[in-house]
Amino acid sequence: MPLLTYLEAIRQGLWEEMERDPSVFVIGEDIGVYGGAFKVTAGMLEEFGEDRVIDTPISESAIVGAAIGAALMGMRPVVEMQFMDFIACGFDQIVNMAAKLHYRWGPAVPMVIRGPSGAGVHGGPYHSQSNEMWFVHTPGLKVVAPASAYDAKGLIKSAIRDNNPVIFYEHKFLYRRIKEDVPDQDYVVPIGKAVVRRPGTDISVITYGAMVWTALEAASELEKEGLTLEVVDLRSLLPYDEETVLASTRKCSKVILLHEDTRTGGMGGELAAVIAEKAFEALDGPIVRVTAPDTPVPFAPPLEEYFLPNTQKVMEAARRLAAY
Amino acid sequence: MPLLTYLEAIRQGLWEEMERDPSVFVIGEDIGVYGGAFKVTAGMLEEFGEDRVIDTPISESAIVGAAIGAALMGMRPVVEMQFMDFIACGFDQIVNMAAKLHYRWGPAVPMVIRGPSGAGVHGGPYHSQSNEMWFVHTPGLKVVAPASAYDAKGLIKSAIRDNNPVIFYEHKFLYRRIKEDVPDQDYVVPIGKAVVRRPGTDISVITYGAMVWTALEAASELEKEGLTLEVVDLRSLLPYDEETVLASTRKCSKVILLHEDTRTGGMGGELAAVIAEKAFEALDGPIVRVTAPDTPVPFAPPLEEYFLPNTQKVMEAARRLAAY
């Protein structure tokens, strides 16, 4: 199996789907001639032509809306947001048009909106946001956030084949920082299924995206102290895998909810609620959230570092919780 | 004290602030000549003139953006959204411009965005939404949602006097359905403070907006069965009153989180997390959410009724939890 970066895995998944199904096409800003700001779609224009690799004016509402229209007509568009921060400019199309169409009068809306999100690269307040919760809170959408190259390829394929609008969060910090063996044949990772990345028995750390790696690092550090963390990678945020979340909770009896996104109204809250309702009896200590604070993402490296959850912060939380 | 409807209380609060402070003005669609779709601003054009009661083209981004610009120049604009559903069209201005300005380079952004939200009036998917969580999850904003006429007046005044962008959720179901004694002199209700609407000892029902009335009804019904519910009205969602939430939890040891908004990613999750982290030891049973399901708001009365939480659903949840 070839070693691929997270970014290459996404490209490969996209590429294979473009080959497999002529109704798949990509659309966005600077994705054709330039191959995208991060080069995810590099080479696609040459391979698939202008009809299937569409450079657009800077108009997120028009782009998302056009994708919806194409989806209604039977196509499977994949929209690139140059940065997920700019999804706010196509917001109405996503939450009011795409999300509700099927429920309202029945059509399939098979489309994907994908793009880089997350911090850690000194992008400042507008090139670093984690805004997945706007969509996790919007019925009718699906939301995924792969942490590994393998999952990135498998999930982009599932997202493209899904009959519903899927918001696909790529973590830009991971683009070129992780490299994995990724099968170059066809496979999918199902939407809605979490995975236990590392088994453990003392504390379950439930997380997603780049923070999966932070959790794994904390887990290997803490193992030296005799504390075993179980790391659950959600992979999908909507629908999320309640079963795996509850099973891991029941197994460990203590839970840390970890995310890079800001705290109030974040995914941690949702998970805490389902755990405190459905696995209450299994709990042997408070549910602990480790998250970014409620601020915009600051630019200067010391500020950004302070803002972001990291291995240290997870370890401290785990030690405190273990001692409970 | 005169009896005022919820709607009249908002108008009175707004009116008094317009009189008190010449930097306050209102802006929105059909708010001048027509007095607003729900007549909240009726009479204001005649009283305060065209410079302070501004009818605009249908352009939520321009309206919100213009309010931001005016706020930066020292004014205190109050924007009306004809329905809160349409706030999605001004979304980028709110979450990326207004919310982050102060943090980024320091200016005050004193502005209010207010309008009708919520269901129960057969408005269908686009005149019924509860979309407060988009903003509760956006650092830099404040979010309030009064349930009583008294609070509506007191909170609109606090919101106007606040130096930060405040999203003010009015519940359209309450507009003309509740009437209360409201002081016609100046008073404020502080942002960030909850209130215990009805004391109880068995189960704490934490809620906001129109559901406060549902909770109160359930409480008086259940009292007949010997079960006492404590009803906490959050009033503010961001920042929310953690102290009161935790105090009520500690007092009752059992908690129901009730909201009209859809479940996944709703306010209930946030509250569950803070309770399960900070009042874990006080809990004597699972934290129960009673919310709308994860769907758009359907139109037909039987569907909408099924969708909405109501007194029966709260009572059933309370009985089950009491029996735990």
Next chain:
Amino acid sequence: MAGTGSSTKVVRTTKIDAALLGKMIYYLKLTREAESRIENVLYRQGKIVGGVYVGRGQEAIGVGAALTMRAGDVTFPCHRDFSVFLIRGFTLADMMANWLARGDSPTRGRENTLHIGNVDLGIFPIISPLGATLPVACGAAMVLKRRGKGNVALVHFGEGTTSLGHVHEAMNFAAVQKLPVIFICNNNQFAYSTPVEKQYAVESLAVRGPAYGMPGESVDGTDVLAVFGAVERGNARARAGKGPTFLECVTLRMTGHSAHDAAEYVPEKMKQTWAKKDPIQRLEKLILDKKILSRKQIEELEGKVREEVDAAIADAEARPLPPGKEAIEGVYCDTECWWSKKRL
């Protein structure tokens, strides 16, 4: 107000035109009758529980536009374009059932007003946030263009809606990509209570076309033949691969914004002036003048229309409301999709 380049020249007394005029008068009258019943009877009786928006005074726009359509064309009607749904294949009974929130209706009671769609019929309705269908129409047009069969997408919206960003992004996008879209703006001179002077600062919205690199035309929106002709000109360009067209159709909303609005903000004189330009009376006069139909034939038509509306309402009223528990079904489009079992 906007220029009104009328174009009755498309009328010839050939057989085919007579058939077209017959269709026009039929759909105009059917729409007026159906909407009047909705607004003045069903709504007042409390049988329609949500908002009611009708298109009285602007029926010629929907009728004129929809009658230009061919197989494979698609349409995005707005909240006052009842006629488009009928002309493009919805039954009146299904439409009425939807207004009445019945389970056995095109939206199974989930949606109200004209938020009714059907992919097979190529009808894609608005959502309430105004202007949001325009980008979607561009996407549909992209697909039509690629199919290469000369099909077009028509998209309708009010003049007030032109103030929204969606509209701009869509028009620019369509022009850059030379998409086969006809942007049809019904300028009924008010957006809710707001007159055009507070909406835009140009004489005619037709100037918006050239600002994006497409033709812009303004026609009398009470003249169904003018509308038909102008849309046809746009279609011809679009079908030939020459890209989009913007069309303004000027009229006056003859009702309030919705059934609860008395439209007191519309000057009395304006109401009177435009009442004389009622699009239905206008076409009727032409048809009588040209002797295409006799007075008696028109009366028969009116009787038929009333009967059709009676029958549709009866049919719709006989259908039950949806069971509450359906509320939580069909959020996602699954392989076993619940919606595949729906009527249309």
Next chain:
Amino acid sequence: MAGTGSSTKVVRTTKIDAALLGKMIYYLKLTREAESRIENVLYRQGKIVGGVYVGRGQEAIGVGAALTMRAGDVTFPCHRDFSVFLIRGFTLADMMANWLARGDSPTRGRENTLHIGNVDLGIFPIISPLGATLPVACGAAMVLKRRGKGNVALVHFGEGTTSLGHVHEAMNFAAVQKLPVIFICNNNQFAYSTPVEKQYAVESLAVRGPAYGMPGESVDGTDVLAVFGAVERGNARARAGKGPTFLECVTLRMTGHSAHDAAEYVPEKMKQTWAKKDPIQRLEKLILDKKILSRKQIEELEGKVREEVDAAIADAEARPLPPGKEAIEGVYCDTECWWSKKRL
């Protein structure tokens, strides 16, 4: 490409014009030098850790516009308008400190690039979502209009940004309300990698003005005097209560989109043609030709500019990075507002 209505006629060899030309050449050179240092030195040295966007080739637009401003006017510069910040009152050292993410800088390290604002100076910067400042500029202009002192708001944006809904809503809003705003579009012919043909389908964006009911003009954006003159015409209208103006200033971006982009997508020939129109060389030639400054005086100016930039960088580099814990302060604007203690 767009028309280029040059207007060197505003130049007279009167004393006052000489002073203006002196300011122009000074700010042009200072901007070029400062941005070159940022892009080619500080960024390459790894001292600037975020994205770097500069305005090489389009300095005349910021300089020409900002020099028209009077006390009480406000400006909304975009990501390539470094000069505007200097002309309207930020010190070069503070600007550099901000690029270097220092704690003692106008944003205390919270923001990068030109996302630097100051209410007292009337400078309101962009946010990254493009076009979002245009509605905000309208709001500021509403306040200026009400103050009745004849002040204006200038707002800058790229041609690629004109595709966004924000821009449309703002221009329409400004026209309806007759706001004193000058919409200044720097058409540098590319939006990142995307050429204008893929952004819009008109010859010149100037047509957008009349589509909203405001004048639209296109000028040569490499001619600082043409820009100055055109903005002044817009200002005069605006100050007289006649409402907004749209102005397109055509140039070519002489760099990549950002410091990591080699701009391979820009045809070589285009680069060469436009290199000859370098706005700084252009003004320099005029100044020499008209004998306003001598070659020696220009060289002295260049020396001074280099020293200023050296000093500013040294000053900025001496300031420490902000302490991490400041990250969580100042989210809300409290009475005890943390920001009130800030430098500027």
